[in-house]
Amino acid sequence: MMSALALDAVHRRSLVRVLRCLGFLAAWLGVAVAAHAQSADGSYRQSRDDAWWTGPMLANSADTLPRGHVLIEPYLYDVASKGADRFGSRAYVLYGLTDRLTIGLIPIIGYNRISGAPDSSGVGFADQIVQAQFRLTRFHEGSWLPTISLLLQEAVPTGRYDRLRRASDGMGQGAWTTTLGINAQSYFWMPNGRILRVRLNLARTFASHADIDGASVFGTGPDFHGSASLGAGYSIDTAFEYSLTRRWVLALDVFHSHNDAIRLAGHEDPSGLPPAPVRTRIGGVDAFGYAPAVEYNFTSRLGVLLGVRLIAGGHNVQRSVTPAIAVNYVY
Numbered sequence: 001m002m003s004a005l006a007l008d009a010v011h012r013r014s015l016v017r018v019l020r021c022l023g024f025l026a027a028w029l030g031v032a033v034a035a036h037a038q039s040a041d042g043s044y045r046q047s048r049d050d051a052w053w054t055g056p057m058l059a060n061s062a063d064t065l066p067r068g069h070v071l072i073e074p075y076l077y078d079v080a081s082k083g084a085d086r087f088g089s090r091a092y093v094l095y096g097l098t099d100r101l102t103i104g105l106i107p108i109i110g111y112n113r114i115s116g117a118p119d120s121s122g123v124g125f126a127d128q129i130v131q132a133q134f135r136l137t138r139f140h141e142g143s144w145l146p147t148i149s150l151l152l153q154e155a156v157p158t159g160r161y162d163r164l165r166r167a168s169d170g171m172g173q174g175a176w177t178t179t180l181g182i183n184a185q186s187y188f189w190m191p192n193g194r195i196l197r198v199r200l201n202l203a204r205t206f207a208s209h210a211d212i213d214g215a216s217v218f219g220t221g222p223d224f225h226g227s228a229s230l231g232a233g234y235s236i237d238t239a240f241e242y243s244l245t246r247r248w249v250l251a252l253d254v255f256h257s258h259n260d261a262i263r264l265a266g267h268e269d270p271s272g273l274p275p276a277p278v279r280t281r282i283g284g285v286d287a288f289g290y291a292p293a294v295e296y297n298f299t300s301r302l303g304v305l306l307g308v309r310l311i312a313g314g315h316n317v318q319r320s321v322t323p324a325i326a327v328n329y330v331y
Contacts, residue, residue, distance in 0.1 A: 174210030226266010
């Protein structure tokens with residue numbers, strides 16, 4: 001049983017995380033109020049109809065689609081880290097069920113190339129995601145209140161994660177994962193009259209356990225039988241988009257994510273030997289990074305994005321560079 005001192009440490013860490021999230025939100029709302037006060041003198045402001053967007057590389061929109069409309073946004077990327085390249089495609093396919101409720105799918109596929117080991121045996125499916133987003137408020141010019149939505153995502157464990165003959169074939173986690181989030185978005189007018197669009201995404205993730213047989217993405221060997229408890233995590237992402245012209249936009253995400261430690265429990269069962277119990281812990285992960293990008297919009301409904309995500313540091317995290325290109329189309 002966890003000691004009282006350990007419980008106090010957990011509670012302190014949880015409180016720090018909550019205060020950090022509230023600090024981000026308070027600072028963001030402070031900027032909104034200040035910008036609203038500055039623009040109240042009636043000075044020239046760029047029309048929102050004159051600003052076209054695809055969205056930044058990482059932060060999801062807080063807005064919902066009009067009823068009956070569809071958004072399709074496929075990404076192509078390469079997660080390049082020391083000794084490995086993880087090529088992938090992630091596509092957002094969203095539908096406006098009502099003006100306030102948008103539902104959708106995020107199909108994900110990948111191919112891994114690892115230095116000194118065989119590549120993936122082929123293109124494989126990662127864990128697929130279904131989501132729903134409900135809009136609570138919508139931004140209106142002259143008001144400090146941003147667009148705010150509640151997000152629910154469920155990752156379905158469809159990717160291979162155990163019984164691996166090649167480590168590069170591992171694409172999933174084997175666990176159902178639920179994400180609850182709050183997305184916020186607002187518009188600010190800069191001193192030159194151009195628009196700065198700002199997003200803030202806060203998310204909390206909860207995962208079930210994964211049953212494991214053999215070699216897996218968790219580093220178990222071919223004789224392992226047991227399970228992995230994935231725990232929980234959270235993420236904070238703030239994004240800024242500056243409307244350089246009607247068609248061109250400069251974007252930047254700044255993010256932090258955390259995942260709790262993974263606990264493995266089971267036994268090794270080598271042929272001809274008695275089973276050996278295994279209990280181990282894979283340390284928690286904290287990652288910090290940013291993602292600059294350039295958007296070009298052909299029309300108000302069609303645009304492309306070229307960007308790069310950089311994981312610059314953290315704890316128990318491998319630094320990586322992820323160039324990506326995306327097409328955003330709404331109809």
